[in-house]
Amino acid sequence: MAELIGNLLVAQSGGPTAVINASVAGVVQLARKYPSIQKIYGGLNGILGILSEQLIDLNQELPDTIQALKFTPGAALGTCRYKIDFKRKPDRAAREMDRLFQVFQAHNIRFFFYAGGNDSQDTADKIHLEALRRGFEMRVIGVPKTIDNDLPHTDHCPGFGSVAKYNACTVMEIAADAGSMATDDGSCCVIEVMGRSAGWIAASTVLAKHGPQDAPHIILLPEIPFQEEPFLDKVKAVVAEVGYCIVVVGEGLKKLDGTEYSADKTRLDAFGHPALSGASERLGELVFGKLRTKTRTVKLGYAQRCAAHYASATDAAEAIACGEAAVRAAADGKSGFMVKIIRTPGEDYCWTTGLQPLGDIANVEHLVPRDWISEDGFMPNEKFIQYARPLIEGEVRVPTEGGLPKFAVLQRHSVAQKLPRRK
């Protein structure tokens, strides 16, 4: 096999994580060492920016800036949720694919890395197959990224460890606060975390629990259909025993009929749309309404997936390694794979990276196994804890200025466009 020589393009897709930029740093820093990789480009806003030929030259960024990407939240290259939709809009999708390959060709892109979740790996797979079909020699490697931890075949996803660490820390702190307020009738605090289908994020807050009376006391997972009565009984029992009850709920909590608990169409806002308020608000209303227990709610929302100031050092190291592994695989002649994390057997936590065909990833959702959850459905068990505990180890030290984090800001040197504007 003749060595492939050309330019590299890396882009980010889907919701950001605290460490998605660490993967880009891994790609850029390692790619600089390969003579066969000439220019190192970033595509702005994922596939969307590539379609409009919006590329930036990452080689012109200062090495310190690339290094600082390792602790910078958000997607430094910009991101999108855009999908090339062959199913519902085949003509448009074909035109878009054409355009993508015009861009690849015009800029001699021979190494393409796409960091993202399920949909993004699907896009990467389609690009890989199209390259084969066209006989355009290009190595396409997917870099896993998702706080939701719902990708199959990888032990876990970069991004998950950091949200798990931040949320578990937050639960510990809220418990210290709520637990210190003396109230006659006890209190309940409902903390809503992300996770629409998979409950990995909610489940990981179990790591805050060091003793049987510690918070969280109840964890509601989207995997376990919600039933009011056993839930209220449990809240009542916890309040009676501990004095307060911390409930963590995954935003995608479902009812027995499979519909989302928070999507209450009977409650409309002032404009006649279904009220936005989420699972925590509804549960808060339920607890206060039925038990008259003083209830407070917390909705961490975006705050949890970008909390770089308390990111997991293990997670950051793995995100960097996934970026590096993508470069090594592509330089090694591989294409059509996603980097995965493999946990090596043994008592101590050890991991390495591997490769999984992209075609195995798309449209498969990895949920929390039922036998990792207690019988009553309210708490992940020891199997889950052993799995999740190592992923939150270590703290990333973020430099500060004026008491606040000093994140990387890319200069974004534009690459001269070579194509007519996209219609």
Added chain:
Amino acid sequence: MAELIGNLLVAQSGGPTAVINASVAGVVQLARKYPSIQKIYGGLNGILGILSEQLIDLNQELPDTIQALKFTPGAALGTCRYKIDFKRKPDRAAREMDRLFQVFQAHNIRFFFYAGGNDSQDTADKIHLEALRRGFEMRVIGVPKTIDNDLPHTDHCPGFGSVAKYNACTVMEIAADAGSMATDDGSCCVIEVMGRSAGWIAASTVLAKHGPQDAPHIILLPEIPFQEEPFLDKVKAVVAEVGYCIVVVGEGLKKLDGTEYSADKTRLDAFGHPALSGASERLGELVFGKLRTKTRTVKLGYAQRCAAHYASATDAAEAIACGEAAVRAAADGKSGFMVKIIRTPGEDYCWTTGLQPLGDIANVEHLVPRDWISEDGFMPNEKFIQYARPLIEGEVRVPTEGGLPKFAVLQRHSVAQKLPRRK
């Protein structure tokens, strides 16, 4: 004046902060050096626990535990919102005051420190005056504590700097996240923070803003009556210019008629009570309903006031110093004062502690001055920034274990009760 010899009692009251325990550590560590201070007791759950003679012996705690209080959130002694209500229940209040002094007498309490906000300083004042009336020699000193920063006469309150730091960091991180998502119609994220009457907490997120296009783009303070139209115009303009808009709202945002914006009595929950959902949810509905801009909400709730993992080192140092100043004042023969923080003039931030009569504190609420806020009411100005910036400087290093903070846990050695049980 003959030297007063006896025991010390310290208690905590009101909502916890990230550094309320740092003040207790300051009291205990310095008090140990005074021979005239014999036992060092903690009262559990503020005035409530003292009424039930629930005291613990803080001298039996390990020095390392007391040291670790400096980075432990929540109220380690427990807290309460209980008020001795002379106005509405004078007979009961008189009985309670009797009981308090029985406890003080039984345990030879000669130094009493109460850490709390407005109401707690009022309670401390009543106890001080009652001691004078009874001729019971006891030094009563209030230690300021409130995230809300609404106490008068002190430059600022311990607790405020840490919530300001955590919230400003969170706004920076959310902005990095939200700003990196490419959307055709822009996006809006509404972040709800604490502050029912005073907008100090909301205002302090301006510290996240380093350039004119940086978040937060709009800050809604309880001090400035909310009007939908100029707000929506501003959101629209920001989205058009920057692509996304980060709104920070103080939970106590008021309408022109003075009622709370979030207390919408026209919207009832499933049980017929006014819906709990707060200002962020209502603003989110408003923005999406009127502008059709994709909107997300974050409600930090308790998470912000207990975020010890990102506390301000300046705040923690001042909280410790306030505890120490209370001990020095009492040992020096003073009673009936609250410790205050005095900012010394000059370009660099310098501070010292002082004393203010407790009677000056109660029922006075310190709001953000109108001339510290921009004309349109949407942003604190340079005066505010100069005031707030130094308060978030420095990071408290919290030790971790298994990737999570290792907070102090008091052993809580009970002091033997000497009185008949309270009826």
